[in-house]
Amino acid sequence: MTGLMQGKRGLIMGLANDKSLAWGIAKKLSEQGAELAFSYQGDALLKRVKPLAEQLGSDTLIDCDVSDMDALDTAFATLKAKWPTIDFVVHAIGFSDKSQLRGKFYDTTLDNFLMTMNISAYSLVAVAKRAREMMPDGGSILTLTYYGAEKVIPHYNVMGVAKAALETSVKYLAVDMGPENIRVNAISAGPIQTLAARGIGDFNYILKWNELNSPLRRTVTIEDVGGAGLYMLSDLAAGVTGEIHHVDAGYNVIGMKAEDAPDI
Numbered sequence: 001m002t003g004l005m006q007g008k009r010g011l012i013m014g015l016a017n018d019k020s021l022a023w024g025i026a027k028k029l030s031e032q033g034a035e036l037a038f039s040y041q042g043d044a045l046l047k048r049v050k051p052l053a054e055q056l057g058s059d060t061l062i063d064c065d066v067s068d069m070d071a072l073d074t075a076f077a078t079l080k081a082k083w084p085t086i087d088f089v090v091h092a093i094g095f096s097d098k099s100q101l102r103g104k105f106y107d108t109t110l111d112n113f114l115m116t117m118n119i120s121a122y123s124l125v126a127v128a129k130r131a132r133e134m135m136p137d138g139g140s141i142l143t144l145t146y147y148g149a150e151k152v153i154p155h156y157n158v159m160g161v162a163k164a165a166l167e168t169s170v171k172y173l174a175v176d177m178g179p180e181n182i183r184v185n186a187i188s189a190g191p192i193q194t195l196a197a198r199g200i201g202d203f204n205y206i207l208k209w210n211e212l213n214s215p216l217r218r219t220v221t222i223e224d225v226g227g228a229g230l231y232m233l234s235d236l237a238a239g240v241t242g243e244i245h246h247v248d249a250g251y252n253v254i255g256m257k258a259e260d261a262p263d264i
């Protein structure tokens with residue numbers, strides 16, 4: 001199966017390095033013929049993102065801090081100057097003060113609550129609003145979420161609350177944009193060791209727990225996420241919108257510790 005994304009082009013937001021979920025998705029899209037542009041957050045990331053983009057034949061790199069609405073306007077104007085229309089956007093962005101991704105949720109400060117909601121949830125709305133103007137013939141928008149939106153995961157705290165807002169935003173955006181044939185979906189990925197994940201308290205314990213207890217008895221890879229991302233962004237998923245699709249080795253269906261799981 002090749003060429004699923006032939007003739008399609010889109011923006012990948014949230015690539016930090018070759019461990020990023022965005023990288024897993026970008027690779028699969030590129031393999032299937034998609035043309036990619038990348039946005040990155042500030043000069044410090046440019047030197048990591050540039051060689052990765054080059055590997056996939058892209059020289060379109062746009063600086064964009066999604067918490068800054070002017071920066072978002074400029075980023076989409078820059079993209080529009082290169083490509084008048086796009087077919088898809090990947091939003092793989094989340095952030096919170098890591099000192100509050102441990103301990104008690106009630107210790108979350110107002111400033112960090114608002115910042116986390118802004119960067120991790122509202123930014124999807126702000127991106128979708130700008131992206132739709134470049135999707136006159138329809139398109140597909142994909143974001144990344146985590147099970148901590150649905151159930152309490154130790155240390156995930158305010159990020160879980162932001163992911164719940166993100167998941168509900170997916171549904172409202174899907175309804176707003178459905179008549180324009182713009183689909184909006186999320187992948188709820190199982191835990192994967194990335195830069196962002198390193199900020200979460202006891203993350204290795206969460207990883208091990210998922211490996212021992214998920215139906216597939218393993219954790220997922222960025223390639224697993226990439227395959228599902230390709231499906232969501234391609235015409236294979238033409239009838240799918242407003243969906244929160246779990247790519248977590250089945251972890252979300254279990255109700256108890258696996259019988260054969262050792263203590264950790």
Ligand code: NAD
Nearest residue numbers: 014015016020021065066093094144145191192194195196
């Ligand atoms: P990552 O660190 O590779 O990517 C996070 C990205 O967010 C980085 O590129 C960073 O630059 C970007 N970002 C943060 N604040 C930003 C801002 N203000 N403006 C622009 N960009 C900003 O980590 P990742 O795990 O690949 O995270 C990607 C997405 O996947 C996040 O939404 C994360 O919550 C989600 N996710 C991750 C996991 C996991 O276990 N790693 C599981 C489920 C969902």
